Amino acid sequence: MKLKKQIVIIGLFVAAVFVGGYITSCSNMPANGTIVFTRVPVANIDVEKAIPHLFKGANLQAVNRMGKSGEGENLTPGFYSACSPQVSYDAKHILFLGQKTETDLWQVWELNIKDKSTRQITNCKMSCNSVCYLPGDRIAFSKKVTDKKTGITSNALFTINMDGTKLQQITFHPHNDFISTVLKDGRILINSRQVYPKKGKVKYLAMRPNGTKAELFYADNSAAIYGQCVNEANKLIYFTEQNPTTKKTDVAEVSYNRPLHSKINYTENIQGNFYWALPLSAEKMIVSYQSPDSKNVGLWNFLQSEKKISEPIYNDAKFDCFEPVCVKPFQRPKKLPNDIVMAQTSGLFLCTNINFTETGTTQATKIEILGLEKSLGTVDMEKDGSVFLSVVADTPVRIQTLDNENNVVSGPSEWIWVRPFERRGCIGCHENHELVPQNIVPLAINKSAVIIPVDSTNSKKGSEITKVSEMK
Amino acid sequence: MMKKRKLFFLLLIIVVIVIGFSIGPARKKARQHVNYMTAVDDHPLNCLSCHLYTQRSGFLAKMINASYLSPYNLAVAPNGEKLFVVAQEGNALLTIDTKTNRVVDKIAVGTQPHTVLISKDGTRAFVSNEWDDTVYIIDLGTSEITDTIKTGNGPAGMVLCNNETTLYVVNSFSNEISIFDLNTKKERKRLVAGNNPVGAALSPDGKQIYISSRRILPHKYRTPISIEITVIDTKTERVTERKILNDAYLSENVSFTPEGDLAIATLIRPKNLIPSIQVEQGFMMTYGIAVMETKKNGRIVQLLTDQPNSYCSDPFDIVITPDGKKAFVSSSGADIITVIDLTKVRKLLAESSSEQLKQYANNLGVSSKYVIKRISTGANPKGMKASPDGKYIYVAERLNDKISVINTETLDIERTIDLGGPKRITVARKGRRLFNNAGHTFQKQYACYTCHPDVGEDGLVYNMAGVGMGRNVTNTQTLRDIGDIAPYKWNGHNQSVYKQDGMRFSTFLTRTEPFAYDDLDALVAYIITGIKNPPNLRYNPTGKLTDAQERGKKIFYRTHTNDGKEIPPHNRCYTCHPPPDFTNKRLEDVGSLAETDDTIKFDTPQLNNLFNAGPYLHDGRAQTLEEIWTTYDHGDYHGVTSDMTKDQLNDMIEYLKSLRDAKFYENVNVEEEVKKYNAK
Numbered sequence A: 001m002k003l004k005k006q007i008v009i010i011g012l013f014v015a016a017v018f019v020g021g022y023i024t025s026c027s028n029m030p031a032n033g034t035i036v037f038t039r040v041p042v043a044n045i046d047v048e049k050a051i052p053h054l055f056k057g058a059n060l061q062a063v064n065r066m067g068k069s070g071e072g073e074n075l076t077p078g079f080y081s082a083c084s085p086q087v088s089y090d091a092k093h094i095l096f097l098g099q100k101t102e103t104d105l106w107q108v109w110e111l112n113i114k115d116k117s118t119r120q121i122t123n124c125k126m127s128c129n130s131v132c133y134l135p136g137d138r139i140a141f142s143k144k145v146t147d148k149k150t151g152i153t154s155n156a157l158f159t160i161n162m163d164g165t166k167l168q169q170i171t172f173h174p175h176n177d178f179i180s181t182v183l184k185d186g187r188i189l190i191n192s193r194q195v196y197p198k199k200g201k202v203k204y205l206a207m208r209p210n211g212t213k214a215e216l217f218y219a220d221n222s223a224a225i226y227g228q229c230v231n232e233a234n235k236l237i238y239f240t241e242q243n244p245t246t247k248k249t250d251v252a253e254v255s256y257n258r259p260l261h262s263k264i265n266y267t268e269n270i271q272g273n274f275y276w277a278l279p280l281s282a283e284k285m286i287v288s289y290q291s292p293d294s295k296n297v298g299l300w301n302f303l304q305s306e307k308k309i310s311e312p313i314y315n316d317a318k319f320d321c322f323e324p325v326c327v328k329p330f331q332r333p334k335k336l337p338n339d340i341v342m343a344q345t346s347g348l349f350l351c352t353n354i355n356f357t358e359t360g361t362t363q364a365t366k367i368e369i370l371g372l373e374k375s376l377g378t379v380d381m382e383k384d385g386s387v388f389l390s391v392v393a394d395t396p397v398r399i400q401t402l403d404n405e406n407n408v409v410s411g412p413s414e415w416i417w418v419r420p421f422e423r424r425g426c427i428g429c430h431e432n433h434e435l436v437p438q439n440i441v442p443l444a445i446n447k448s449a450v451i452i453p454v455d456s457t458n459s460k461k462g463s464e465i466t467k468v469s470e471m472k
Numbered sequence B: 001m002m003k004k005r006k007l008f009f010l011l012l013i014i015v016v017i018v019i020g021f022s023i024g025p026a027r028k029k030a031r032q033h034v035n036y037m038t039a040v041d042d043h044p045l046n047c048l049s050c051h052l053y054t055q056r057s058g059f060l061a062k063m064i065n066a067s068y069l070s071p072y073n074l075a076v077a078p079n080g081e082k083l084f085v086v087a088q089e090g091n092a093l094l095t096i097d098t099k100t101n102r103v104v105d106k107i108a109v110g111t112q113p114h115t116v117l118i119s120k121d122g123t124r125a126f127v128s129n130e131w132d133d134t135v136y137i138i139d140l141g142t143s144e145i146t147d148t149i150k151t152g153n154g155p156a157g158m159v160l161c162n163n164e165t166t167l168y169v170v171n172s173f174s175n176e177i178s179i180f181d182l183n184t185k186k187e188r189k190r191l192v193a194g195n196n197p198v199g200a201a202l203s204p205d206g207k208q209i210y211i212s213s214r215r216i217l218p219h220k221y222r223t224p225i226s227i228e229i230t231v232i233d234t235k236t237e238r239v240t241e242r243k244i245l246n247d248a249y250l251s252e253n254v255s256f257t258p259e260g261d262l263a264i265a266t267l268i269r270p271k272n273l274i275p276s277i278q279v280e281q282g283f284m285m286t287y288g289i290a291v292m293e294t295k296k297n298g299r300i301v302q303l304l305t306d307q308p309n310s311y312c313s314d315p316f317d318i319v320i321t322p323d324g325k326k327a328f329v330s331s332s333g334a335d336i337i338t339v340i341d342l343t344k345v346r347k348l349l350a351e352s353s354s355e356q357l358k359q360y361a362n363n364l365g366v367s368s369k370y371v372i373k374r375i376s377t378g379a380n381p382k383g384m385k386a387s388p389d390g391k392y393i394y395v396a397e398r399l400n401d402k403i404s405v406i407n408t409e410t411l412d413i414e415r416t417i418d419l420g421g422p423k424r425i426t427v428a429r430k431g432r433r434l435f436n437n438a439g440h441t442f443q444k445q446y447a448c449y450t451c452h453p454d455v456g457e458d459g460l461v462y463n464m465a466g467v468g469m470g471r472n473v474t475n476t477q478t479l480r481d482i483g484d485i486a487p488y489k490w491n492g493h494n495q496s497v498y499k500q501d502g503m504r505f506s507t508f509l510t511r512t513e514p515f516a517y518d519d520l521d522a523l524v525a526y527i528i529t530g531i532k533n534p535p536n537l538r539y540n541p542t543g544k545l546t547d548a549q550e551r552g553k554k555i556f557y558r559t560h561t562n563d564g565k566e567i568p569p570h571n572r573c574y575t576c577h578p579p580p581d582f583t584n585k586r587l588e589d590v591g592s593l594a595e596t597d598d599t600i601k602f603d604t605p606q607l608n609n610l611f612n613a614g615p616y617l618h619d620g621r622a623q624t625l626e627e628i629w630t631t632y633d634h635g636d637y638h639g640v641t642s643d644m645t646k647d648q649l650n651d652m653i654e655y656l657k658s659l660r661d662a663k664f665y666e667n668v669n670v671e672e673e674v675k676k677y678n679a680k
Helices: A002-028 B002-022 B025-038 B047-051 B058-064 B342-351 B354-360 B365-369 B427-436 B503-510 B517-529 B547-556 B625-630 B646-658 B670-677
Strands: A034-041 A059-063 A081-087 A093-099 A107-112 A118-120 A128-133 A138-146 A153-161 A175-182 A188-194 A203-207 A215-219 A224-231 A236-242 A249-255 A273-279 A284-290 A298-303 A308-314 A319-327 A346-351 A366-370 A375-380 A387-392 A398-402 A408-410 A423-426 A450-452 B071-076 B082-087 B092-097 B102-108 B113-118 B124-129 B134-139 B144-150 B155-161 B166-171 B176-181 B186-192 B195-202 B208-215 B226-233 B238-246 B254-256 B262-270 B285-293 B300-304 B315-320 B326-331 B336-341 B371-376 B381-386 B392-397 B402-407 B413-418
Touching: A034 A081, A034 A308, A059 A081, A059 A308, A081 A128, A081 A319, A093 A128, A107 A128, A128 A175, A138 A175, A236 A273, A273 A319, A284 A308, A284 A319, A298 A319, A366 A387, A375 A450, B025 B047, B047 B517, B071 B113, B071 B392, B071 B402, B082 B113, B082 B392, B092 B113, B113 B155, B124 B155, B134 B155, B155 B208, B166 B195, B176 B195, B186 B238, B195 B226, B195 B254, B208 B254, B208 B262, B226 B262, B238 B300, B254 B315, B262 B300, B262 B315, B285 B315, B285 B326, B300 B342, B300 B354, B300 B365, B326 B342, B326 B381, B336 B342, B336 B381, B342 B365, B365 B371, B427 B517, B547 B646, B547 B670, B625 B646
Parallel strands: A153 A175, A249 A273, A346 A423, A387 A450, B071 B381, B155 B195, B315 B381
Antiparallel strands: A034 A059, A034 A319, A081 A093, A093 A107, A107 A118, A128 A138, A138 A153, A175 A188, A188 A203, A203 A215, A224 A236, A236 A249, A273 A284, A284 A298, A298 A308, A346 A387, A366 A375, A366 A398, A398 A408, B071 B082, B082 B092, B092 B102, B113 B124, B124 B134, B134 B144, B155 B166, B166 B176, B176 B186, B195 B208, B208 B226, B226 B238, B254 B262, B262 B285, B285 B300, B315 B326, B326 B336, B336 B371, B381 B392, B392 B402, B402 B413
16 A cells, blocks of 8 residues: 555656646747747848848747737847748748858858757858758758859859768759759759849749759749748749839739749739748738838738738837748648759750740740850751750850751740759750650660760761661 | 357457567568669558559458549439449449439449430430440330440441431441431441540531541651541532641540531640750640531640649530530640630630731740639539520539539539549549549649550650650550559569559659658559550450451461471560560660660560550650561561561451450460460
8 A cells, every 4th residue: 555655646746747847848948839030130131132142130039929029039149140041831930041150151060940959050161141951851052153164253062961971963054943842742942043144133043952843933023032941731832022123022822733834923912121031820920011101121020811901019119120931830841852963964855846935836946055155066856846965064065056047046045953863854945834745666766875975976866876777 | 159250360360460570680672672662761561552442353452442423424404303433344224313403213324324315305325335335225205225235346426417317436446437227227328437536526616527536647657737627518428628737636525506617626735756854845745626617627726724834634525515615625634614604715716827826826824815704513524414494404423423513604613413423432432533543743744644645645756855855755554453463664664553653653744742651552552553455356255256356366486487497486476465455574785776765675574465565666666566576676686587478467356456455365375375376
């Protein structure tokens, strides 16, 4: 009897310790549904030039959605600057960009939500920029790179292990690339803008995390796309973009299933500018908004169906608020397989018909491949318009089509690259991105791929491969 | 005492096994074994997944598996009060009271029933039994089978016409249409259909029947494909037209608008001729419908039901509402019903040039012009029927054992009817769901089922672009009855189905995240245990060979040529193709190497049920069995055939076509067969 009593008392004591410990630990961590955002002293930034967004003197603030405006908790007290929070899929960590002191480079850090501890992930020689978790144990971020031969400077994307090892560059074109989000299908959505030979328009590209299959996802006549876009279960992607004429910045939505033709502008009839959008449900989102008579950007609730701003979540005249994220677990995107082979030095590129364009067929007979500095040669098309190239990996090229007199028929194209052992295809030049290929064997693949740069002493067509039907 | 001792030893053995596999050298061995079988080093050491759930017979197999109903097609009583559901695996016709949503009757029918029709007065049901070559006529008043009609091979879709005095039956395996006089129950006529015909629809005026078909028509190697929609005049009972649907296959069903001006068929538009390098842009599969104007020289327009970044895989049935305004398409691999606004389709047809219409067939965005909703359903939606008043669409959720009821106004599922199948989902059933669902490919572009319909093969040659882009094209292989015939893949690189469907499968085929291991285990359990070959009722219904087949068998087992020269043992048919699976499970060089192949030897395929598995050889270059030897083997590399007369070759092929499932040959002794057929 005595023993039983003792066991019960010990059991109760152990249970009390566990429960107490649990409650204590929970009280210090942001609750599920807490909003974390970047809070920047108003004097520190010019909002119009907020991309890339490395906000000096900023910190990560946590607020309860239902809390009073202005109340929040600084999650990065040990940092001179911290911004760009990204919540891990299990909502246990937050990835962010930070600098401990004013003179430090910006590096990628990770915050443990439970105990508020931080750890540095990158140790780059250039400041890191936009960052996100990838499915698996890697993250992606952006940083400045300079082409050694041409001196062209741009922002390229990189991936790295969570322990800071195995850094790999994954974009290789003269664009400023910043990460927006990871789509549920596993691809990274990139905010991308050409910088060479001339400044281009900002676009969204979708690309596999190993840098393969980069292709246009969304583009409009916008001057800039701001804000982290978020894809929700209902397959909608939200972002803010600036009208090049009026300079007004609005919240827009596109459908994952038809991104090029499904844009809805939610705020065109609301005065003021919107810089970030965080959808919380089909009805509600949180926006970074600055009304015309306000000197700061605050965090506000926004009702989608009514297209109107409701109450503020955090609005302090001394601070601008950007990059809101919600601390809650969410479905991990697909972890896509990696089919590149780093030991290879080239990748393959097939165009099924260079004369197939969005506006109709053209009369080109060959293509010219343009490198950053010079032409890499011309390649004759096959009778069906197909060309099959072996291109040096991780090197940007553009393609333009030519007629017999070497006049440009179409192009040049966007910059493209192939990763080592990547096999990539397109169905035409300046194609309609909603078209799929016709089901025919492209004649070019019956031959070996033409090696780029083209050796002028060799044929400009691939060498013949004996076809099955001719063998016997 | 004896019992106690037995129990003690049993417990001891279990303890030893558990300890052994936990800490001892047995664990190391088990780890090595699992690593070898799965080709990865982190697959859980779970003996049950491989050695229990893959049991095909015996007590354990019975215990772990369950008999599901698998509703496939259905029909509604003329007054709408009853629903009749064909339970494909339950081999039954279920009657449902649509008011109470309960199963009120279950009538046993033949094997693998396919379609049910109900007479206009609601008194009789006609059920085609695809694996029995029969149609049952059932008195719905007594639930008795009153007549059994012998059909061609593989009866599937049916049509009643001429005041229900005539029954058309589509013979899916023998590519024919049988016409029966229902007064005499005799077959009056047999017409030639397309390749693997299945669905049938009667025009509203009763004058025409359209028959859809699944497999492609004969064509030049590696050139664009097509299938046939067979058009029959019900008055003359003749085929009046063979409509060709270019670049398409697997057209499961067809339906008419109430006006009769359009017939619409489901279809798949595969991209098998293109290297599958850019799945991001539909380089593998697309899905849609063929809209056929029924007037003379009417246009055929193909429209996709897919949208950018998302696909509606494996369309099966199409139902048009009685008011002709909406069409519902069941996408069995995507678990959705796509709702099409036919007014918008008509507008599109009227406004678009022929060039635009041609381009729509490859345009993922155009579906936004006419698809008004995509309704999520339970697993594997197949056959559908509209209620007579057009208020509801009934959907057979094959792998869910349920019927969902869609309200045609709200376009929502209003209710679901449970057919009373087993509630637990077995491992193999889970695997079957995975097999049939496109969720495990990039952007849900294709399911395993897409290229392996009915778990067989789709008859296409694919360019998977594993290395390069024009190399190693491969003929799709059947997955039926493959549990005992490792290695897998034409190059024999896969020692198990685990490896076959593992990491490389995801890198080069599904192009997305690999199966989680429990999903992979379930998929393998389904493939290993669940897939029988249909009976070879066409060429070998009784097991007794015809004279020609018997002569062919003698050639198959021969050891000497016609002029008495001994055939080297390695070059005899039975050496590489011994029963019961008719494969030696090894890689062999039969002179079929093409310049574009990276391997010389190929996995010896099994020959069971090969009569309907064309094209043949690893790259599918032989459209017929004859071509293997007459066109592609000029050096007696693929057995010795050069001495054969034409009749002898024909006989051998007749024998090959007679081959049935492996179980039939389990007790065959090859040596005895050789002795018997080579006796002087």
